[in-house]
Amino acid sequence: MLEIRTPKTGKAKRVLEKRAPKLVETGKKTLILHGTKTSATVSSVLMELYRLKKGGAIKYSRRNENIRPFESGGETSLEFFSQKTDCSIFVYGSHTKKRPDNLVLGRMYDHQVYDLIEVGIENFKSLLSFSYDKKFAPHEGTKPFICFTGEGFENVPELKHLKEVLTDLFRGEVVDNLNLTGLDRAYVCSAISPTKVFLTHCALKLKRSGTIVPRMELVEVGPSMDLVIRRNRLPNESLMKEAMRTSKDKPKKKEKNVDQDAVRGKIGKIYMPDQKLGEMHLPDKSKGLKRERKESKKLQEETDSKKKKKSSE
Template identity: 45%
Template structure:
């Protein structure tokens, strides 16, 4: 590939396919994450990175070599590696005296750092320390967030969005019941964030719907929020902008409720119900005798049959 005036021109078909895979798309692929170590790491940080990598696989890249960099001071190396590995998410682990057992979750937009959150590990239980079954690789987890801070505090709201991006996995159109195997639970309480991982067990309940139990699988982390780097509101809004081709076209008088049910509105003119054609039944017909009786009741003293005419006799059906 040759580069002139900032435009990369491929020389081979393979290079052309590579550039096409990296080009912007209407429907982007699943977000990949790169996991790397800092210049100095502890055993706790190294094991935590391995466990999170096992949960994130296969949409993750693990760097084994140490990278002497400080993301909050200089993020150029992170941006270089993200462009090289085509990753829009990253997890950086480090350890020092001032900030021991440090994890930095972050995401990038257009290969530039968008958000970063520094979390300190206060307690850690590894995936191998908890005995029991494990979920297979590539299982899409169910994410549960508990705590008022995720809905009230601005930093925790942005952290919740970042964690959803990091652990959500690929986008699917349908999920079978047996595929609901993994649960990631995040709890914000008293300034700390508790991350727990569970495996779903389907038990017999005596009816068609099974009874579900949760078994702790690991890893388990008690985290505390340290430093943050959040993008401005304008840049954050730009990063969430969708192309017009993906926006659904509005149709008149058609709406959807919260459960996705399509609702339609029909406009009708005002109807004259007096001319409404109903079903004719023999039992509802007016009889001849009833009509004559009503006419006789309405006749006055001077009214009656004319001279020379016989009075009308009502016919009664037997």
């Protein structure tokens, strides 16, 4: 029998509520891990990915010997770290003679490995190797553009898989509206061949265009690298169906006395209580009251004159 533990403090309850499933999920956090051996290229790539995702990533610098994502039983430590840090995306870097400068990108569902894709790093250029005006440098935590160019991202299954993983890795928080002035970075992915993708990070430079919408220019700020696809593992059908299942939205309350017309649009009926016009107080300036006053004054003058006649007789 497994022991069921319930939170006893307010802080523990808030942590569990934050990790609980939601109708609108927050941005996915990234877990960055080192393998048994890593080269200088892999270490710098992991460090720069952590800088690009600062605020939405957790990085462990200790070497992990028990993590082998593509082997059976080699995912236990990875799932433990995912549950501990509440991260749903991971980047695992390693370096061997068979697979030099290796990166494994993967996604988690319910703290279990959902899918995996392995890429090799070639022609890596660090942030420090680019020279540009520092006032155009992107700010931390801003929302990026993600651009995929090439027919391979629509036709080749491995590139389609890589596109999905890279989109989840870089997009951050999901929002409905964006302010154009807050967009200052872009990730450009170009399919060079069915197994190679060129990835670069650029800053967005806004210039005058003579219209309301400004003209944009890309300034390469790094890092940039070639990603060579080596292995990938797609999720099985049952896990995919469970992960893709969405909760039904709550039905909206029906609006009373509101109809939709094809011509006039939205039409509403307003309830008005009985106004009781007979009991309403009318102003003294109304014409009807003036007429009544003149008639009553005339009658009063006639009665007064008749009384005077009788008294004189």
